[in-house]
Amino acid sequence: MxxxxxxxxxxxxxxxxxxxxxxxxxxxxxxxxxxxxxxxxxxxxxxxxxxxxxxxxxxxxxxxxxxxxxxxxxxxxxxxxxxxxxxxxxxxxxxxxxxxxxxxxxxxxxxxxxxxxxxxxxxxxxxxxxxxxxxxxxxxxxxxxxxxxxxxxxxxxxxxxxxxxxxxAPMPPAEKPKPPAPKPVPKPVSKVVALNPAVKPGATHAQVAELQQLLIKAGYGPIKGAVTKFYGPETQRAVARFHDRNPAYRSGLHDPRIGPKGFVALQKQAGRR
The missing domain is CATH 3.90.1720.10 (endopeptidase domain like (from Nostoc punctiforme))
Incomplete structure (x- = not known):
């Protein structure tokens, strides 16, 4: 002014x-x-x-x-x-x-x-x-x-x-207070988790239920009898369907066992970040 x-x-x-x-x-x-x-x-x-x-x-x-x-x-x-x-x-x-x-x-x-x-x-x-x-x-x-x-x-x-x-004499204009430095925005914590080595066909484990939910959400269901902790035939078929569409993560034809890298990829396909 x-x-x-x-x-x-x-x-x-x-x-x-x-x-x-x-x-x-x-x-x-x-x-x-x-x-x-x-x-x-x-x-x-x-x-x-x-x-x-x-x-x-x-x-x-x-x-x-x-x-x-x-x-x-x-x-x-x-x-x-x-x-x-x-x-x-x-x-x-x-x-x-x-x-x-x-x-x-x-x-x-x-x-x-x-x-x-x-x-x-x-x-x-x-x-x-x-x-x-x-x-x-x-x-x-x-x-x-x-x-x-x-x-x-x-x-x-x-x-x-x-x-x-x-x-x-005119007073010098008052210095405007400097706005506070913006707080650093914390990086979002990833919800992607590692696969427990105990999760495999025929096993009973708490993370199997999570695996079944992810498979269904990502479009590899249905899994009859889900959601359970048992890695049974229905879960194996769903994992095989995942591998058919994502062959980079399977170890053989109709591989029924989810691997660590495949489990991470599955989580991201289901919307986890």
């Missing part, structure tokens, strides 16, 4: 290259910002640097954080009355120029130890007295032309070069 400072500066910088109207070979201060800013329509065709800032604040939905005025001197007084004034630049601050700050104004989008970087309306590229549009400017911080800065009361605080305002 963008901060209030980022929002107004994004709107202001997007206006770079906008030009006022011309008449009789001169720029005439006829621009859109006066008509589109509540209570400032009267200021059209007048100097519009302060009106531009008020328009940006209105478009950003934070008109209450900047003075709604076409007068630079009124803007300076507005900030000073609220004790939101500094001689140091700040991101999103409204910078004022000239005697008592009454000559010109713009918005600060960046600064360093030597320069302040601004977006300004009703200015120009060549430094002449006649402004014509919206430009990005680079000005020396300690130039006598720079009068001072009005600090908007951004909800997130303000990033400033003023040591007295360091406690108003």
């Amino acid at each position: 963008s901060t209030q400072a980022q929002k107004i500066l994004g709107i202001a910088k997007a206006e770079k290259g906008y030009h006022e109207g011309r008449s009789d070979g001169h720029w005439n201060n006829d621009q859109k910002y006066s008509d589109e800013t509540p209570n400032l329509a009267w200021s059209d065709k007048m100097a519009w640097c302060a009106t531009f800032v008020a328009w940006c604040a209105h478009k950003a939905g934070i008109a209450n954080l900047y003075p709604v005025t076409a007068s630079c001197l009124t803007g300076v007084a507005w900030f000073k009355q609220r004790k939101q004034w500094s001689e140091y630049p700040a991101i999103g601050a409204q910078v004022y120029f000239g005697k008592n700050g009454g000559t010109h104004t713009g918005l600060v989008y960046d600064y360093d130890d030597e320069f302040v970087y601004t977006v300004e309306g009703n200015t120009n590229a060549d430094g002449s007295a006649e402004g014509d549009g919206v430009y990005l400017k680079k000005r020396r911080r300690r130039d006598a032309y720079v009068f001072g800065y009005g600090y908007p009361a951004f909800a997130e605080g303000i990033s400033s070069a003023d040591p007295a305002w360091k406690d108003k």
Whole structure:
């Protein structure tokens, strides 16, 4: 989510290259910002640097954080009355120029130890007295032309070069807690079991009943008299049918004895995993 400072500066910088109207070979201060800013329509065709800032604040939905005025001197007084004034630049601050700050104004989008970087309306590229549009400017911080800065009361605080305002600096975004590492999914325990060596034709064993159930489920039945623990002729016939369809597991023709590998294969055919 963008901060209030980022929002107004994004709107202001997007206006770079906008030009006022011309008449009789001169720029005439006829621009859109006066008509589109509540209570400032009267200021059209007048100097519009302060009106531009008020328009940006209105478009950003934070008109209450900047003075709604076409007068630079009124803007300076507005900030000073609220004790939101500094001689140091700040991101999103409204910078004022000239005697008592009454000559010109713009918005600060960046600064360093030597320069302040601004977006300004009703200015120009060549430094002449006649402004014509919206430009990005680079000005020396300690130039006598720079009068001072009005600090908007951004909800997130303000990033400033003023040591007295360091406690108003925006807090860094809180780190989102890392989601817990996914628990390893345990591998399913195989239900396939080994064949007991005692399971063979003619034997009585508990696993014979399991063998009969598997044979029936896998389609090698019917087994008359099942389910029992006795590995009798009916079970042997069913095992032979299994071997007929799966010859890799039989040791001879019509082999009636299930082998260890055949028992594993039978279990998987019956749906065990």
